[in-house]
Amino acid sequence: MKRSDDRPRSAPPLPTAEPIRLVDPRGGRVGGSGLPAPAPDTLLAMLRAMVVGRRFDRQAGALTRQGRLAVYPSSHGQEACQVGGVLALAEDDWLFPTYRDCVALVTRGVDPVEVLTLLRGDWHSGYDPDRHRCAPQCTPLATNASHAVGLTYAARRKGRDTAALVLMGDGATSEGDAHEAYNFAAVWNTPVVFLIQNNQWAISVPVHRQTAAPTLAHKAIGYGMRGYHVDGNDAAAVHAVVSRALAEARAGGGPAIIEAQTYRIDPHTNADAPQRYRDDAEVEAWRRRDPIARLEALLRAEGVVDDAGMRRIEDAAEELAARVRERLSGDPEPDPAELFAHVYAAPTAQLARQRRELLDETREG
Numbered sequence: 001m002k003r004s005d006d007r008p009r010s011a012p013p014l015p016t017a018e019p020i021r022l023v024d025p026r027g028g029r030v031g032g033s034g035l036p037a038p039a040p041d042t043l044l045a046m047l048r049a050m051v052v053g054r055r056f057d058r059q060a061g062a063l064t065r066q067g068r069l070a071v072y073p074s075s076h077g078q079e080a081c082q083v084g085g086v087l088a089l090a091e092d093d094w095l096f097p098t099y100r101d102c103v104a105l106v107t108r109g110v111d112p113v114e115v116l117t118l119l120r121g122d123w124h125s126g127y128d129p130d131r132h133r134c135a136p137q138c139t140p141l142a143t144n145a146s147h148a149v150g151l152t153y154a155a156r157r158k159g160r161d162t163a164a165l166v167l168m169g170d171g172a173t174s175e176g177d178a179h180e181a182y183n184f185a186a187v188w189n190t191p192v193v194f195l196i197q198n199n200q201w202a203i204s205v206p207v208h209r210q211t212a213a214p215t216l217a218h219k220a221i222g223y224g225m226r227g228y229h230v231d232g233n234d235a236a237a238v239h240a241v242v243s244r245a246l247a248e249a250r251a252g253g254g255p256a257i258i259e260a261q262t263y264r265i266d267p268h269t270n271a272d273a274p275q276r277y278r279d280d281a282e283v284e285a286w287r288r289r290d291p292i293a294r295l296e297a298l299l300r301a302e303g304v305v306d307d308a309g310m311r312r313i314e315d316a317a318e319e320l321a322a323r324v325r326e327r328l329s330g331d332p333e334p335d336p337a338e339l340f341a342h343v344y345a346a347p348t349a350q351l352a353r354q355r356r357e358l359l360d361e362t363r364e365g
Helices: 040-065 079-086 102-108 112-120 143-157 176-188 216-222 235-253 280-287 291-301 307-327 336-340 349-364
Strands: 094-096 164-169 192-198 226-231 256-261
Touching (some): 040 102, 040 112, 040 291, 040 307, 079 164, 079 235, 079 256, 094 102, 102 112, 176 192, 216 226, 226 235, 235 256, 235 291
Parallel strands (some): 192 256
């Protein structure tokens, strides 16, 4: 007997060797992709989110140097991937981020301070996943991918029209968890889109040391999935490709892998020393392909934004950074009882006893 999700499938098309782009590095439009460009108001929303996201990113880095955060992995240079992908999601869709995707979470509407709670060491997840439709940030590589497959499989069994976007880096594609997620997603035909932010380096390992495939998007072929190869510094192209892949997945066309070619401008984390494994000339070449400057140039040329409009966006970014600084300026007062919260839905007798003993000891001290 055939299951309800069994259906004949045609062979997926090959991903393009050249990445899809809608905006060239100088800010002009590029035709011939076959994808509709996002509307001007969507492009403006993406520019605003990227400017705000970068300012948030800079502020988080400063807080780390001040000792307010334990660690911070910068998103500088990858804003187009995170913003373009997140703004393609529907309200009921889910986002499955990694530790480097703080800008994506802020774009999704999560409180910026709650985003930084994990990196401050206060909680495993500082926000309500169900409220925001955002899974907790994933530190182990690729484990979020299987979680997304499970969630969308369950949602479909319940009759819900829910898709998921999984954010992952190029290094995550070398993990067994990624293989398992790709395979289950394809076999079960779940509406999941895997967006690989290929920032060229898995800490100190370059992408050519991880795969001999023409592109990471070509990995989709072996799983019977659709694969897309997109310019990850072109926010318009990322948004258009992710939107199409999500729509196809919801319609029963199966999951997809999207490789977005981008670059990690800053160190892997504040504890990294990238000068030991990459050249400054490489970094500067990618700085000239800045995703924010690229989209701003297009919107200025088309009269969508001007100097006054950019000042308003930058002022909003500064206001957000100031609020984050203020709220993280003090040291939190830890509550010892929180050690026992959320361990079980109903605390066990042993856990309750341990909680009483700890509170008795802290009161005596």
